[in-house]
Amino acid sequence: MRNTQHEVVPDLKLGHFSDPPLLVLASLADGPKHGHAMTQDIQRMCGTRLGPGALYGAIARLEERGLIEPLPIEERRHPYKITEGGLAFLKAKLDTMNRFASAGLRKLEAL
Amino acid sequence: MNRHLVDALTQLYPASWRRRYAAEFSAFLEESTCGIRDVADILWSALREHLLSKGGREMNRSQHASGSLAFSFLAALAAGINLVMTVDDSPLIDAMRSHMGMSVAWNLLAGAAVLSGIGVLSIVFSLYRSMHFYARRAGRRDIIALLSVPFIGAGALLLWVACGLAYTGGRWAASPWAILGGGAPSSWPSLHARWICGIISVVLSITVAIASVISVHLAIRRTDFELANGTALRKRRVLAELAKPLVVLCTVVMFLSVLTWGLALQRSVPSLFRQHVGLLDGTAATSWVISLSLLGLASAICIRTNLNLKNAH
Numbered sequence: 001m002r003n004t005q006h007e008v009v010p011d012l013k014l015g016h017f018s019d020p021p022l023l024v025l026a027s028l029a030d031g032p033k034h035g036h037a038m039t040q041d042i043q044r045m046c047g048t049r050l051g052p053g054a055l056y057g058a059i060a061r062l063e064e065r066g067l068i069e070p071l072p073i074e075e076r077r078h079p080y081k082i083t084e085g086g087l088a089f090l091k092a093k094l095d096t097m098n099r100f101a102s103a104g105l106r107k108l109e110a111l
Numbered sequence: 112m113n114r115h116l117v118d119a120l121t122q123l124y125p126a127s128w129r130r131r132y133a134a135e136f137s138a139f140l141e142e143s144t145c146g147i148r149d150v151a152d153i154l155w156s157a158l159r160e161h162l163l164s165k166g167g168r169e170m171n172r173s174q175h176a177s178g179s180l181a182f183s184f185l186a187a188l189a190a191g192i193n194l195v196m197t198v199d200d201s202p203l204i205d206a207m208r209s210h211m212g213m214s215v216a217w218n219l220l221a222g223a224a225v226l227s228g229i230g231v232l233s234i235v236f237s238l239y240r241s242m243h244f245y246a247r248r249a250g251r252r253d254i255i256a257l258l259s260v261p262f263i264g265a266g267a268l269l270l271w272v273a274c275g276l277a278y279t280g281g282r283w284a285a286s287p288w289a290i291l292g293g294g295a296p297s298s299w300p301s302l303h304a305r306w307i308c309g310i311i312s313v314v315l316s317i318t319v320a321i322a323s324v325i326s327v328h329l330a331i332r333r334t335d336f337e338l339a340n341g342t343a344l345r346k347r348r349v350l351a352e353l354a355k356p357l358v359v360l361c362t363v364v365m366f367l368s369v370l371t372w373g374l375a376l377q378r379s380v381p382s383l384f385r386q387h388v389g390l391l392d393g394t395a396a397t398s399w400v401i402s403l404s405l406l407g408l409a410s411a412i413c414i415r416t417n418l419n420l421k422n423a424h
Binding site for chain 1: 156
């Protein structure tokens with residue numbers, strides 16, 4: 001049964017927790033970045049190396065849904081920044097992941 | 112990354128995507144050291160962008176269901192052809208005659224396949240007519256070109272098989288089910304040639320199937336079904352709506368029949384189950400597993416589509 005006690009994460013069809021859009025949002029949470037900086041930051045954060053196709057696919061999806069926006073171009077590169085909607089979406093997703101991780105760890109500790 | 116390769120890879124994306132991202136994507140690639148994995152990632156991503164391209168229209172639930180059912184029928188058709196070609200001209204036919212359970216399951220499978228085929232044809236015919244009607248009315252040659260891809264693909268496949276037949280004087284068709292490592296007639300081409308031709312046939316069939324699915328999907332997305340609204344088309348659409356539950360039921364029956372058939376064969380004549388009469392000289396068991404998996408996939412798509420439609424109502 002769906003838990004109604006917590007805020008329900010809006011379904012923006014961005015995929016699962018480990019999917020590129022969420023990684024891009026998490027990378028942009030501490031400030032604007034361009035493509036290369038994002039891939040390096042994501043690799044540092046979780047060891048995942050996003051391919052160029054996956055990265056720009058995620059950027060296109062997120063921009064289309066208004067969760068990130070491009071900043072003025074710098075040497076052929078567009079930095080991107082997370083929007084208010086993107087921050088709210090990321091927070092909701094991370095809260096859900098946090099609850100899930102806590103519940104899973106509690107079960108493991110009870111073993 | 113090499114400039115020419117960057118340009119070639121960027122060109123794979125849809126025009127609408129390129130207008131927005133090509134410059135920065137090219138800059139990103141030029142500064143990167145990309146390997147085979149990255150090239151594969153870009154190919155997959157470009158295909159995905161074509162499927163999601165906003166140049167098209169959103170499908171409504173009914174069109175989506177029709178498309179899903181037609182695609183699941185394609186999987187069921189592949190499963191059926193694989194099983195029929197495995198059984199054809201093999202000792203499995205005699206075994207089926209002498210075992211009631213296998214015989215009943217086979218006949219049930221054949222009946223469900225025919226009914227499902229009729230249902231899918233009515234759905235696909237209705238979809239094709241609507242899309243063709245719109246394409247002609249709106250002068251959209253791109254849609255007509257996309258709709259012709261499955262026919263061109265099927266033609267290429269037939270031509271390939273016909274060339275093989277002509278080359279061997281009608282003694283052997285380039286069928287991946289007629290490789291037979293051991294007991295092949297001496298009039299057939301060499302085993303090496305049979306393997307190469309069989310593999311080409313499989314690759315060609317898979318390519319045609321994938322190209323057909325993508326092109327029809329794109330054609331559906333580019334069609335404005337609101338404008339494709341003739342009275343005759345509306346009547347055909349009602350028929351297509353009625354055919355959907357029939358297709359779902361028949362696909363599930365086909366899956367259960369193939370499951371029963373294989374289990375009965377395994378229990379009654381296990382030696383035949385291990386005989387090399389299947390796809391690319393595989394065993395009957397391998398062919399059975401392939402067909403069962405394809406039908407399982409088709410059934411899952413059908414059931415999910417039907418549930419989605421019910422929830423929508």
